[in-house]
Amino acid sequence: MGEDYIIYVVSNLLLKGYTMTEKFCPYCGSPLMRKEGKVFCPICEPMAFQQ
Ligand SMILES: [Zn+2]
Numbered sequence: 001m002g003e004d005y006i007i008y009v010v011s012n013l014l015l016k017g018y019t020m021t022e023k024f025c026p027y028c029g030s031p032l033m034r035k036e037g038k039v040f041c042p043i044c045e046p047m048a049f050q051q
Helices: 003-015
Strands: 019-024 031-035 038-040
Touching (some): 003 019
Antiparallel strands (some): 019 031
């Protein structure tokens, strides 16, 4: 899982109105994202935003 992929995923989520938190996933190093009070890792929990 490359850093470029993480940046790509995070950038797309920012465009969709998600907020990047100051915390990072302990498993993959991606910034944790937040929307509507829910915080999740976009790399490890992709189902969280595929709705
Ligand atoms: Zn992760």
